[in-house]
Amino acid sequence: QSESAAASKAAGCGCGNPERAAVVENAEPGPVPAEPAVKYSRGANGRALLYPLPYLYFMMVLVPGGAFLMGTDDPGIPADGESPQRLVYVDSFYMDTHEVTNRQFQMFVNATGYVTEAEKFGDSFVFEGILSDKVKKEITQAVAAAPWWLPVKGANWKHPEGLGSSITDRLDHPVLHVSWTDARTYCSWLDKRLPTEAEWECACRGGLKDRLYPWGNKLNPKGKHYANLWQGDFPNYNTGEDGFVKTSPVMSFPPNGFGLYDIVGNVWEWTSDWWTVHHSAENQSNPTGPQSGNDKVKKGGSYMCHKSYCYRYRCAARSQNTPDSSASNLGFRCVSGGTVT
Ligand SMILES: *[C@@H]1O[C@H](CO)[C@@H](O)[C@H](O)[C@H]1NC(C)=O
Ligand SMILES: *[C@@H]1O[C@H](CO)[C@@H](O)[C@H](O)[C@H]1NC(C)=O
Ligand SMILES: [Ca+2]
Ligand SMILES: [Ca+2]
Numbered sequence: 269q270s271e272s273a274a275a276s277k278a279a280g281c282g283c284g285n286p287e288r289a290a291v292v293e294n295a296e297p298g299p300v301p302a303e304p305a306v307k308y309s310r311g312a313n314g315r316a317l318l319y320p321l322p323y324l325y326f327m328m329v330l331v332p333g334g335a336f337l338m339g340t341d342d343p344g345i346p347a348d349g350e351s352p353q354r355l356v357y358v359d360s361f362y363m364d365t366h367e368v369t370n371r372q373f374q375m376f377v378n379a380t381g382y383v384t385e386a387e388k389f390g391d392s393f394v395f396e397g398i399l400s401d402k403v404k405k406e407i408t409q410a411v412a413a414a415p416w417w418l419p420v421k422g423a424n425w426k427h428p429e430g431l432g433s434s435i436t437d438r439l440d441h442p443v444l445h446v447s448w449t450d451a452r453t454y455c456s457w458l459d460k461r462l463p464t465e466a467e468w469e470c471a472c473r474g475g476l477k478d479r480l481y482p483w484g485n486k487l488n489p490k491g492k493h494y495a496n497l498w499q500g501d502f503p504n505y506n507t508g509e510d511g512f513v514k515t516s517p518v519m520s521f522p523p524n525g526f527g528l529y530d531i532v533g534n535v536w537e538w539t540s541d542w543w544t545v546h547h548s549a550e551n552q553s554n555p556t557g558p559q560s561g562n563d564k565v566k567k568g569g570s571y572m573c574h575k576s577y578c579y580r581y582r583c584a585a586r587s588q589n590t591p592d593s594s595a596s597n598l599g600f601r602c603v604s605g606g607t608v609t
Contacts, residue, residue: 333360363463389592399420444515465541482525483522
């Protein structure tokens with residue numbers, strides 16, 4: 269990968285592309301974000317859970333198939349391959365209403381004994397802004413192009429900020445530190461699969477045509493927040509105006525037109541496609557991306573995305589990671605049905 273591509277990746281995405289390899293010695297830890305100024309509470313943004321929690325484990329909605337406009341001719345980040353806009357047809361499929369949660373992943377691990385890649389590697393990438401000083405002091409390496417990513421020993425889905433942290437107080441938050449392979453294995457366990465990028469983007473748009481966000485073109489209609497993103501100055505200060513400086517419990521924000529929650533924001537979501545920035549402008553039917561590649565496509569942005577660094581909480585936006593990568597802002601959801609050939 270060229271130096272300029274690496275630089276544009278770093279500059280373009282505060283959400284970052286933490287990948288194994290490419291580390292630099294002695295990175296200075298940055299300032300710690302202050303506590304959130306909670307202007308919008310969960311109550312104001314969200315709604316009470318309508319279903320008993322066990323039912324949520326497997327809750328999916330039908331995403332009606334048909335033709336939709338994928339990508340954009342007005343790319344927010346041209347280098348990401350958001351263009352050209354093209355007419356894409358997908359068959360109907362079912363999609364998890366929300367990101368896979370810690371509780372769901374725990375059920376999977378309890379049932380199967382599965383060990384994630386981050387557990388095997390012994391570390392995973394954590395945004396330094398959410399680490400304790402004690403953990404930060406012990407780290408001497410970071411990602412060269414994105415120094416806010418620190419490889420934390422012992423960080424994995426059970427210990428999202430490393431040893432000493434746990435998920436017991438956030439079982440209904442999205443699971444973190446799962447690689448593409450981990451995500452695919454979880455979905456297969458439930459006879460589901462990861463969505464193709466086309467399916468994911470069709471789902472994101474919620475039936476609206478050629479809009480920036482799942483709910484329209486305005487980021488904060490009527491002054492409300494519709495997704496868990498970053499407010500303030502990335503990476504130094506997150507005001508938490510949307511109610512959350514880290515992940516939020518799934519379904520804390522309103523759903524889109526298809527009944528899908530947090531389809532942008534909260535955590536990035538893995539798709540099944542290999543990454544390329546070159547797309548045909550021709551009409552396509554149930555596209556599945558390139559036959560092979562180095563990176564997998566992730567969609568939707570995360571709680572770390574701010575327009576200044578990571579304008580990637582749009583449906584057409586995209587980014588990538590190697591399939592063995594894992595981080596504190598990357599999760600997934602599964603689909604079933606549909607057509608992939
Ligand atoms: C998984 O097993 C642990 C240990 O037995 C238990 O505490 C936990 O509640 C189980 N999780 C789920 C979601 O069933
Ligand atoms: C793509 O499909 C649309 C709608 O069916 C049609 O109007 C257009 O001519 C098609 N374009 C190509 C290049 O086939
Ligand atoms: Ca937020
Ligand atoms: Ca998401």
